[in-house]
Amino acid sequence: MTIPQQTAGDAAGSGARKIRLSREVVLAAALKIVDDEGLEALTMRRLGQALHRDPMGLYRYAANRAALLDGVTELVLDELAIFGDDPDWQGQLRRIAHDLRLLALRHPNVVPLLVTRPLSTPLGLRPLGTLRPLEQILGLLIDAGFTASNALHVYRAYYGFLYGHILNELQEFIVDPDENEALLRLGLHRLPPKDFPRLRALAPQLADYDGAAELDEGITILLSGLSAHLASPPIKKD
Amino acid sequence: MTIPQQTAGDAAGSGARKIRLSREVVLAAALKIVDDEGLEALTMRRLGQALHRDPMGLYRYAANRAALLDGVTELVLDELAIFGDDPDWQGQLRRIAHDLRLLALRHPNVVPLLVTRPLSTPLGLRPLGTLRPLEQILGLLIDAGFTASNALHVYRAYYGFLYGHILNELQEFIVDPDENEALLRLGLHRLPPKDFPRLRALAPQLADYDGAAELDEGITILLSGLSAHLASPPIKKD
DNA sequence: CCCGGCAGGTCTACACTGTAGATATTAGGC
DNA sequence: GCCTAATATCTACAGTGTAGACCTGCCGGG
Numbered sequence: 001m002t003i004p005q006q007t008a009g010d011a012a013g014s015g016a017r018k019i020r021l022s023r024e025v026v027l028a029a030a031l032k033i034v035d036d037e038g039l040e041a042l043t044m045r046r047l048g049q050a051l052h053r054d055p056m057g058l059y060r061y062a063a064n065r066a067a068l069l070d071g072v073t074e075l076v077l078d079e080l081a082i083f084g085d086d087p088d089w090q091g092q093l094r095r096i097a098h099d100l101r102l103l104a105l106r107h108p109n110v111v112p113l114l115v116t117r118p119l120s121t122p123l124g125l126r127p128l129g130t131l132r133p134l135e136q137i138l139g140l141l142i143d144a145g146f147t148a149s150n151a152l153h154v155y156r157a158y159y160g161f162l163y164g165h166i167l168n169e170l171q172e173f174i175v176d177p178d179e180n181e182a183l184l185r186l187g188l189h190r191l192p193p194k195d196f197p198r199l200r201a202l203a204p205q206l207a208d209y210d211g212a213a214e215l216d217e218g219i220t221i222l223l224s225g226l227s228a229h230l231a232s233p234p235i236k237k238d
Numbered sequence: 239m240t241i242p243q244q245t246a247g248d249a250a251g252s253g254a255r256k257i258r259l260s261r262e263v264v265l266a267a268a269l270k271i272v273d274d275e276g277l278e279a280l281t282m283r284r285l286g287q288a289l290h291r292d293p294m295g296l297y298r299y300a301a302n303r304a305a306l307l308d309g310v311t312e313l314v315l316d317e318l319a320i321f322g323d324d325p326d327w328q329g330q331l332r333r334i335a336h337d338l339r340l341l342a343l344r345h346p347n348v349v350p351l352l353v354t355r356p357l358s359t360p361l362g363l364r365p366l367g368t369l370r371p372l373e374q375i376l377g378l379l380i381d382a383g384f385t386a387s388n389a390l391h392v393y394r395a396y397y398g399f400l401y402g403h404i405l406n407e408l409q410e411f412i413v414d415p416d417e418n419e420a421l422l423r424l425g426l427h428r429l430p431p432k433d434f435p436r437l438r439a440l441a442p443q444l445a446d447y448d449g450a451a452e453l454d455e456g457i458t459i460l461l462s463g464l465s466a467h468l469a470s471p472p473i474k475k476d
Numbered sequence: 477c478c479c480g481g482c483a484g485g486t487c488t489a490c491a492c493t494g495t496a497g498a499t500a501t502t503a504g505g506c
Numbered sequence: 507g508c509c510t511a512a513t514a515t516c517t518a519c520a521g522t523g524t525a526g527a528c529c530t531g532c533c534g535g536g
Contacts, residue, residue, distance in 0.1 A: 044494065054515050056495080065494065112354045118409040119350060123444070124425025125413070131434065138436040148436065149443045156406055157456055164402030168394050171356040175363070187362025196369065198376040198386070205387045206361070218395055224466075225459035282523065292486045294524080303523065 021051065026061045027071045034072060034109045042068075070121075073113045074129030079103055082136040089144040094219050096137070097162050101215055104166045111170055115163060134159075154226055161222055162215075169211040182207035259289065264299040265309045272310060272347045280306070308359075311351045312367030317341055320374040327382040332457050334375070335400050339453055342404045349408055353401060372397075392464055399460055400453075407449040420445035 019025065029050050033042050044065065048055035062068040080099055086092045104111050118126060134155065141151035175187040182203035183189045193200055257263065267288050271280050282303065286293035300306040318337055324330045342349050356364060372393065379389035413425040420441035421427045431438055 043492085045492085056516080057514060059495075060513085108357075112350075112357060115353055115405055116350045119346075119405070122411045122413045122425050123409070124428045128429070128433070131429070131437065135434050135437050138440070142436060148440055151436075152440055152443050153452070153455075156403075156452060157459070160402030160406045160456070161399050162402065163405055164398030164400065165394075167353055167357070167401055168398045171361070173360045175360045187360050190362045191366070191369070195366070196373050198380060198389075199369065199373045202376070202386055202390055205390050214391070214394060217391075218398070221395070221460070221463035225463035228462075281521085283521085294487080295485055297524075298484080 021053065021057070021061065023061045023071070024075075026051065026058060027068075027075045030068055030072050031075055031107070031110070035107055038109050039112060042072075044068075069113055070117060070127045070130075072110060073117055074127045076103065076107050076110050076114070077130055077133060080133060082133060082140070084136050084139050084143070086140070087144065089140050090223050092140060093137075093158060093223070094216070096133075097158075097165075097215060097219055098212065100162060101166060101169070101211065104170065105211075108170055111166065115167065157222060157226060161218060165211075165215050165218060169209065169214075172206055172209055174207075259291065259295070259299065261299045261309070262313075264289065264296060265306075265313045268306055268310050269313055269345070269348070273345055276347050277350060280310075282306075307351055308355060308365045308368075310348060311355055312365045314341065314345050314348050314352070315368055315371065318371060320371060320378070322374050322377050322381070324378070325382065327378050328461050330378060331375075331396060331461070332454070334371075335396075335403075335453060335457050336450065338400060339404060339407070339449065342408065343449075346408055349404065353405065395460060395464060399456060403449075403453050403456060407447070407452075410444055410447055412445075 026047070030042055030047055033046060033050060044055040044058055047068075048058060051058075058068075062071055080096070080103060082096060083092065104114070118130065123131070137155055137158070138148075138151050141154055142148060146154060172186075174185055176185055179185045183200065185207050186203060188196075188200050188203050188206075191200060264285070268280055268285055271284060271288060282293040282296055285306075286296060289296075296306075300309055318334070318341060320334060321330065342352070356368065361369075375393055375396070376386075376389050379392055380386060384392060410424075412423055414423055417423045421438065423445050424441060426434075426438050426441050426444075429438060
């Protein structure tokens with residue numbers, strides 16, 4: 001006999017009262033599961049359990065699991081603020097880069113979605129929330145005086161570098177934070193010294209990786225390179 | 239590397255000659271499935287069917303599905319050649335970048351693995367094949383006169399940019415190649431014009447994206463920026 | 477000849493997944 | 507009361523990874 005959870009006090013003391021569902025509530029719960037337990041843990045049944053609902057009911061708020069994942073990425077990207085009216089476009093790009101980096105560190109389990117979902121969805125069919133940063137940054141650059149097509153070039157170089165950095169940084173992960181030997185912290189001792197001398201020798205530098213500083217340097221290089229390159233010859237004849 | 243030649247008419251059950259299995263054969267078959275039918279299609283049962291074997295037998299060559307995926311990424315990365323003795327490190331980096339780009343275009347379905355698998359595996363525990371490029375490029379740079387730690391910085395900027403570019407390029411995908419209107423080719427007509435004016439206006443530029451040229455420009459910018467930046471002040475005091 | 481071991485291939489079974497479709501429950505209008 | 511529409515829940519099915527039992531051929535030794 002199943003227990004109808006009509007009576008409030010049966011579950012664990014925290015609000016056993018069924019809150020009214022909405023797309024935002026569902027996505028927020030999904031994000032929490034991904035953050036806490038990883039991507040694989042986000043199943044319809046698990047999500048239903050977290051919301052004290054039948055899993056089937058969730059299909060009202062997301063057509064299927066893929067749409068649910070898209071919703072989560074959208075929700076995460078909404079945390080990113082872009083101010084279209086700031087005339088200091090370089091400063092703005094720098095700030096956004098740092099913001100996105102922090103966002104990725106806050107939700108590392110979502111990063112695979114961030115980079116992977118767009119690969120299987122053509123531009124025009126993506127959730128609008130994920131296209132908004134693109135549109136806004138384009139606006140930022142165009143307002144700063146760039147040609148539309150040059151703005152696109154700058155955007156590509158910028159976002160490419162940015163995502164690349166984030167992937168890079170998230171990949172260098174610590175195995176055993178308590179270990180004080182750098183080799184061991186990264187698990188590098190398992191590599192055959194014969195084949196990987198350089199990598200092993202770089203253990204200390206790998207172990208104290210200042211992601212923010214490195215990102216900032218990269219942005220500086222990129223911006224200076226871009227302005228130098230864009231100043232002299234037009235990139236293309238359109 | 240090369241697939242042992244197989245009989246074309248494997249569908250006809252009579253002549254289904256069972257070739258001798260090996261790790262390479264299994265991984266090659268797995269890669270073929272991923273290339274032809276996508277990542278999701280690579281299941282143990284499907285792979286077993288492609289090899290005319292019981293799916294369970296495959297666990298002799300890959301401990302589990304994750305290991306199988308790792309094997310596939312390793313196999314793909316083996317296609318990338320790096321010549322450690324070339325003194326022209328800039329030219330070498332440029333060539334490798336183009337090679338990796340072409341490799342990604344050849345195996346677009348593997349790219350998610352390439353960028354995603356390392357996120358869930360600490361450096362020291364990755365399949366050795368995926369670390370080899372790192373080690374070799376470090377060697378290239380160190381032989382060219384870089385400090386070990388500067389080599390690491392250059393590597394990070396380089397690989398970050400490179401992966402970023404590849405993601406970028408693979409994301410701008412064509413919905414309907416027969417369409418001659420740029421808006422429609424990318425599916426951009428579905429975007430509300432009010433919210434995405436710039437993006438829609440950029441449709442023509444998006445539609446003819448010369449990835450190789452863009453990558454080359456980016457590399458140029460990066461290399462010049464790097465050498466300028468590395469020439470004057472040391473990045474860090476180690 | 478038999479026999480025991482052994483390594484590899486095969487089968488069955490189980491716990492879990494997404495989700496289609498039927499069913500039960502509720503709310504609102506007359 | 508009764509009818510309709512929406513919403514919530516249940517059941518069921520095809521598919522997944524993989525543990526563990528089973529079978530099958532091959533080996534050298536008696």
